[in-house]
Amino acid sequence: MFDLSSTVSKVVFGLLLALIGLFLFFPLYWLIISSVKSNAELYSIVPTPFPLAPTLTHFITALTTGKLPMYLVNSLIASGSSAALNTLLALYAGYSFAKYRFTGRQPVMLFMLSAQMFPFGLLLISIYPLMSEVGLLDTRPGLILSYIVFALPVSTYMLYSYFSQVPDELIEAARADGASDLRIFHTIVIPISIPPIVTVFLYSFMWSWNDLLYSMTLIVSDDKRTIGPGLLLTYLNEVNSDWGGAMAASLLASAPIVAAFLFLQRYFIQGVTAGAVK
C-alpha cells in the first residue's frame, strides 16, 4: 500500500484523488443541475454553476408527455428477465464446471469464455440474420436472448470461481446426510452463495440496461423500445434542443441502477472480493 505518513504525500494523494473525482463527477453534477434549471437559465450565454431557481418542470414533462415511462418499463422487462435467466443458467453451469469432472470440461469452458473476446458489435453481424431466420427480430425474447449471450460467459466464470472455493467436505457431509446432488446445490450451496449471485445478477442487469447498440438494431417497433434508444431518439435529433428534458430523462433512466447499487452494494463488494482474501 501507499505510505501516507508524510504531509507532502498526503497532499499529493489528496490532489490526485480530487482530480480523478472531478473527471468522474463533473458530468454527473452537470447532469443533475441542468435537469433542475429552467430553460432560460439553460440557454443563457454564461453558464451558471448552481441552479438559480430550481424547478422540477423537466421531470414532470418527461414523465407525463413523452414515452419515457413506456421505455422504462420495456427496459425493466428486458433487463430484469435477461438478468434473471442469465443468473439461473450461470448458477448451474458454474456449479457443474466447478464441482463435476466430465470429459471436455476444460475445452467447453474455454470455448465459452472465448465468446467474450469478440467485440460485441461484430457478433451483432451474425446475431442479426440468426434472429431474423428464427423470427425473433423485433421481439422481446430475441433481445433478451442476445443479452444473455454476452452476460453468460463472464457470469458463469464468476460463479465458477466462487463455487470452486466451496469446500468439498461440505458437499460430502451433505451427501453422507442423504441429500441428492440437486438438493445439495439448492439447500447448501446456493444459500451460502448469495453475494456472488447478487453480483452476477447486477452485472447482467446493468449490461442490458446500459445497452444501446443491440436494442437499437434488433428492436424497431417503438412500443418495445428500451430506454437507451428511447432517450437517443427522443432527445438527440436535428430538430430537438430540449436539454433540460434530456437531462431529467437521463437521470430517471439511471435511477434504477443507482438504487440497485445502493441496496445491494454490500453483497456486490463481498461478491467481487470473495476468495481474494481468505
Added chain:
Amino acid sequence: MARLELKQIRKSFGPVDVLKGIDLTVEDGEFTAFVGPSGCGKSTLLRLICGLDEISSGEMIIDGQVVNDVPPAKRGIAMVFQSYALYPHMSVADNMGYALKLAGTSKEEIRSRVEAAAKVLRISDYLKRKPRQLSGGQRQRVAIGRAIVREPQIFLFDEPLSNLDAALRVEMRIEIARMKERLGTTMIYVTHDQIEAMTLADKIVVLNAGKVEQIGSPLDLYNAPVNRFVAGFIGSPRMNFLAVHGGRHEGGRVRVNGGTVSLNTLPHDTPSEIGVRPEHLQLCAPGSSNALDGRIAMTEHLGSDTYAYVSLEGAEEMIVVRLEGERSIRQGEQVGVFVNPDAVHVFSADGRTLVSAKPMARNAA
C-alpha cells in the same frame, strides 16, 4: 450396532494404486483406529467405508450385506469430518437435524433427538447459533452431535481432533472415550496421532503405502510389532534401531555401534537390526557389561521424564534413553547404556520381526 467386513478392498486413482487389497473385520461395538503416515491411504479407506468414493475392487460387507453400491446415507453410517463441514448458513439445531429432515422424520422427533444429543454434548445453549459464532471445540461437538442424532450403526471419524489446540484435543479425546462407553456403537477413527489411537482404540490398524502392516490391540502393537515399520511407528519417542555388525550373532551376542548386546532368544534367521524402546534403556557406568558406550549429546527435560540423547562410539546416530523424573545429566558426559536382553527386538534385513521383546517395566535393569 454393526459388524464391518472388508475383503480385498482396492482403490486406484488413475494409474495410482492407493489401497492395495485391504482385509479387515471390525466387530460389532468395536473401536478401531486407522493409523499410518501421511498418504498411507487411511483417509481413503474411511471414505470408501462411508461411500463417498467408489471401491475399485473388493467387497465391503456391513452386517452380512454387501454395500459396495449402497449410497452413503443408506449404509447406516455417520461421518465426522476433519474440517467439521458444518453448514454455515444453518443454525446448530438445523445442522444436526438436516439428515433426519431429509429422511422425512417428523419435526417433533427431530427436535427431541437434537435436544437429547445437544444435552449429552453440552451444546444445548448454542442450538440457535450459527457455526461461525462457535469456538473450535464447540464446532467439533456440533459435528459429533450431527453424527449422533442419526443413530448410526457405525461412526466414522476422520482426524476429528487435528484442528484443535493441544489442551482442547485432550479434552475432546476424553469426550470421545466417554461417548464410546455410552453408545457402544462400532466406531472407526482415522488419526496420525498415535496417542489418540493408543488411548481410544480397542484395535489399531497400521497402514503403510496402501497395505495393512499389522492389526492388533494397542499393547500388542507396542509389545510385539510384526515388523520394523510398526515397531518404529508405534511408541513415542520412537524405538531406537541399531544395525547389527556383520549381520550375524555369535553365541547369542550381536555387535552394534558402541558395544555388544546379548539376546535372550536366538533369531531363526539372519539378524540385520535390533530395536530397543527408549523407556527400556538405562544409563550405567561406561564399560559395564551388556552396555553400549557413548557420550551424552543433549538432554530434554519434560518434568515427568528426561530424554537423554547418547551418541554411541563410532557412530553418528544418537539413541534416546527415556528416564523417569528429573535427572541432572551433564552434556558430554561419558556413559554406558544398559540394554536389557529381554527388551531387544530383532529384525531381519527385509524388516520382519525375528524376535520380540518381552513385555516389561520401564527402565528395567
